[in-house]
Amino acid sequence: MEIRDNKTHLKQIDDIFTDILSPMIQREGSSKVYFYRIIGCDDEEQYLAEIVRLDEKLRSIGNYIFFDERIQITNDSSLIEQARKLFEQVPLKDFSNGAVSNLLDAQGYFSLSSDLQINRKIKDAFGIVLNLYLSNDRPVNVSIVVNFVTKMLLWLVDYGKHIAKKSLYNPKIIYWGSPKTHEVYFLIFMSLIGYDVLVLNTSFNDRFEQVDKQNIFSFVIKKTQELPIHAFPTKKIQEVQQTHIEQPTKPQQKTNGELINSNTLLLKDPIVVVKLKRSENPFEEVLIPLNKRSGYVGDPYPIVPTHFVRYIGVPSSSDDLETEYYNKLYTLDKALQTSGCYLKFLEGIPAPSAAEGAQIPPGFITNLYKDRLGILEQILQAKILPHMNNKLLDNTIRKTFVDVVDLFAEKSSNINLSIVLNFSLKMVTWLNRYLPKLFAQCNPEMSTRAEYNFGHNPKILFYGTIKPHEIYLLEAFHKIGCDVLFIHSSNEGDKPFQIFDKEMSLTHLINNKQNLSLAPFPESERLIRKSTIAYNASKEIEETIYSEEVGLFKPWQFESYLTQPITLKTTYDELKILWREPSKLRPEFKVQNKKVYIPNLFAKINGVNEDLDAYWLDLKEFSFAPNTKLIKDVPFTEINYTKQELYQTDYLLNELGFFDDVKVRKSRHYRFGYLKADLQHFLIAKINELLSSGILLSKVDEKFKLKILMTILTMDDSLIKLIEVFDFPHDIPKVVVYDNKKETFSEADAILLAYFNLIGIDVVIFTPTNYKTIEQQIKPSLFDVHQLPLVKFDLTLPSLDSITSAHKPGILSRFFNLR
Incomplete structure (x- = not known):
């Protein structure tokens, strides 16, 4: 059975686990691809064994993509914004008439290969899937369609590169689990451009039935039994074989009978509970006292809403955005200085010095630890963390230290106990270097008070390039009750945070549209020109009058646009008539989607x-x-x-x-x-x-x-x-x-x-x-x-200057003998 056009055929076979491994040259015809979804399971043990063997063989062949219950999408907000901006001016009706495909083609999104036929196939496949989506879902507004197209586009950028590789084997995809609706469309798209696709779904939850209703794009094999979707079988084997740096140990017994583990290490006493506060105006709200913020709860069990903001890029501005940005940083810096307890990092955080290292008892380095728990226990028992003479704050510092070390171990790869120990001692040194002075500035009478006043909390500003360990110190500052601002003028500077906080649960990201190369932190205000109200009103009127739709154009309005020629077919007489006509008066002229369509000759x-x-x-x-x-x-x-x-x-x-x-x-x-x-x-x-x-x-x-x-x-x-x-x-x-x-x-x-x-x-x-x-x-x-x-x-060719028009009398002139 063959389905689709004459360029890419869907091929039905008897044994997908065997035939999917065959080179394209051995298949009947040169463009046969396989797209199967296996729903449910009969003999679980045999089925999982087949999957393991197939996975191993595909990995050895290469050109293979594996999706484990979801298709990851980039969390780079700048890329997402860049993709979405392409469609800002596209009406809903244009999504189904090929305009979007032409727009993306012009921007080079389909040019994944030097082979023009492959790029054409990608464009055609995108159009097929987009129209299938519009037909099935019938979206009611543009934003819904833009969300779908953006997701498809970002997935294509991440996973479509395999199609350009020269190999005997076409690219393969295995999806383990039950694909979501948008993922179904993407898998269909990948099949259309030449990928073999195999969906292994042990459950009966099959959303393909809502998309590929007639099984036009894929073949289905339905088994008799339904099983929950467990971990991919190869992953299970790897987990069993993997050697961890920490083996489970029995809880150790303290002298007072209290059990020791990373969650209860001397940390049953009350602490300050810190909640991440989100704000779109952090430069202003960071100056608001804690006890004036929504969500604040005071003694005896404080809950404090504090900021941990990643302020990335530069806001757009109608004036000089660079000057406005740096003047804004200068003003913020001056305001934070008046708060009384403020710490600013401009060139990273200096590593522990030899003198600071000497304050660590020598036994920490030579001691043999069984696991991370042993390291944490010894540091807490040695009382080398900063002591603030305030029980609530001391408990919070100890709990934060344990949490940050655990977080570091959880998020790090290829880790061992030596790395954990070095990291832990670096944190101890940094906390001792900064915390006592910082909190003393906020509360000069702290040592004489039974309770700590959280009305004014410390402020931390980190500007510029940051290293992974420095991020963990900022996290510690935040969890102890500080407001933390990380500022970088470019998306490049945010990459370490994208690894640290993929889920965006620990920090609040404000990603501005513009980017600037990192410059030194401002030491003075810059001169700036500001637009008047009348000027801004004039610009707004211009934007209304001189729009793509109205048809009135000011000089050089479209100098940042691309052009698309529409070469006219004319008679010789039309050619002479149109030759001196401006572009806007010729047939087929239009301006659309940041492109000027030129009717040229x-x-x-x-x-x-x-x-x-x-x-x-x-x-x-x-x-x-x-x-x-x-x-x-x-x-x-x-x-x-x-x-x-x-x-x-x-x-x-x-x-x-x-x-x-x-x-x-x-x-x-x-x-x-x-x-x-x-x-x-x-x-x-x-x-x-x-x-x-x-x-x-x-x-x-x-x-x-x-x-x-x-x-x-x-x-x-x-x-x-x-x-x-x-x-x-x-x-x-x-x-x-x-x-x-x-x-x-x-x-x-x-x-x-x-x-x-x-x-x-x-x-x-x-x-x-x-x-x-x-x-x-x-x-x-x-x-x-x-x-x-x-x-x-x-x-x-004669001198054209000498050529003149010889006037010939018309019929009426000759008839009446006129000269």
Whole structure:
């Protein structure tokens, strides 16, 4: 049984556990993929043994993805926001008409391979799955669809790379458990682009029935019994075989009869309970006294709502966002200094010094510990943690210390007792270094009071790059009752926290949209210009009037947009009429999804008129249009680079076969650095678009890609100026070529003409000889050919300035003998 189109077939087989291991070349046909879901279980022991064997073989083959009861999705909020922003302006109706697929294709999300057919298959599969989702779920608003598409897109970025690997074996997926609804769609998508998919679901909870209702996209094997979904069998074996650094030990007996374990180590006395407080304005709310915050409970058993905020990136601003950001940090710093108990880290936390290390009893290093519990017990019994002369605070410090060490052991990989001991002693040293002074500043009379006043709690600010151990100290500060602010101007700085707090339960993340390179913490306020109310009102009015939908455009409004050419098919008379029309007045012009659709012209005019004067007059009309470059001879492109320089640029190609924007702009061959940043990005984006456009007839291999790059980077200044002055909705730049000889266009000429067409520039070629010229380089289907009556050879181009329009009397003038 075969299902789907003629590019990817779904294949039914007798033994999925055997046949899924077969190379593609051995399967009947070259594009057979397997997609099975096995629901329930008969003989559990035999079934699990088969799964273990299959898993081992797939791991040995490689190109294999295993999903254990869920498909993980990135928690990088910047990537999520970047993906979601793509769809901000997309109406709900456009999700089902291919607009979203075209948008993602233009952004390069489907370009996972250098093989254009694979990328096309990815795009088509995405459209199939999106329409299946819209048909099944019938979402009522855009945000629901955006959530689905964003999730699919992020999954594709994470798991779709295997399709580009060259191997005898196509990629494989095993999903253990019962996939959620969105996961079902993603598994269908992966099957459509060429992955073998096997869903192993021992329960009868099968959501495929709600999505793939007719079993079009997958085959189902239903067993007789239902079993709960336990741990994947291979995982069970690994857990049994794994050697832990800590073996369970019997609870040790203390002298007073109290049992010792990591949860009850001398910690039965009351402590301060700290609750994570979340706020979108932490710089202001951190200054509010604890006893004024919602959720605060005082003596005798305090509950204190405190902040632990990761403030990442820079808020967007209508003014100077960098200056506003650093002035905000400066103001915050001054406000925290007035609070009385404030600790600021700007260059990390200094490691324990030799003098501090000498305060640790020497027996800690030489003692042989059976487990982590022994380390914790000895530290607590030795009383080397800071002593604050306040029972409630002392209990809280001891409990926090134990919790932080346990947390470190839980979250660390390849850990042993030596690492735990070193970490524990570093925490002891740091807590002794900072806590006594910090809390004494908040409460000068602390040692003489029976209860600790939690009205004003300490503030901790950490700015810049942070190391994993330093995060645990910040966690300790927070659990003891401090407000903690971690600040970094870029998403890069948050990566250690993304490992520490994947579930976002220990900290509150505020991820701003903009990023800046980390700069020194501000020591003074910067000068800034601020917008007036009238200015902001004017900007709002502009945004309303000059929108994509209204159709009124201000100069250079879309200079940060990309263009999409819509090359018009016209008659010769229409070509002459439309030639001087601005882009916005031509049919098919539109602005949508951060892209300007340019109705441009690309034509070749063979032969000449019977009236040669009329032919020259037409050529003059074309050539004298505003912003037009007349090329009088072909080939017209000079090669301004050597073979050595050509091959030196191969490092500019990325793993997907496209040019890296940043590397190109930094290369020594790049000479467009004087242009606006948006235009530079535009030029490189269009080069990459040309690589996969299929406009040129030549095979676009690596060498030809380098030729494309160097030809464009070294083009004549007069041609660059054509692009510089192109304000997309207005007058379209033009290239007119007069070709009257046997010499045809060179490869470099064709590259430039194809590039201009892709940008949206008008191109017309006059060929009085009727020779086949540009057709040998560019696909003939992409331009019009207009045939005039006569053929002329060696027809020299006259001075067009001397060509004038000879007025001919009309019929009525001749009839009435008028002159």
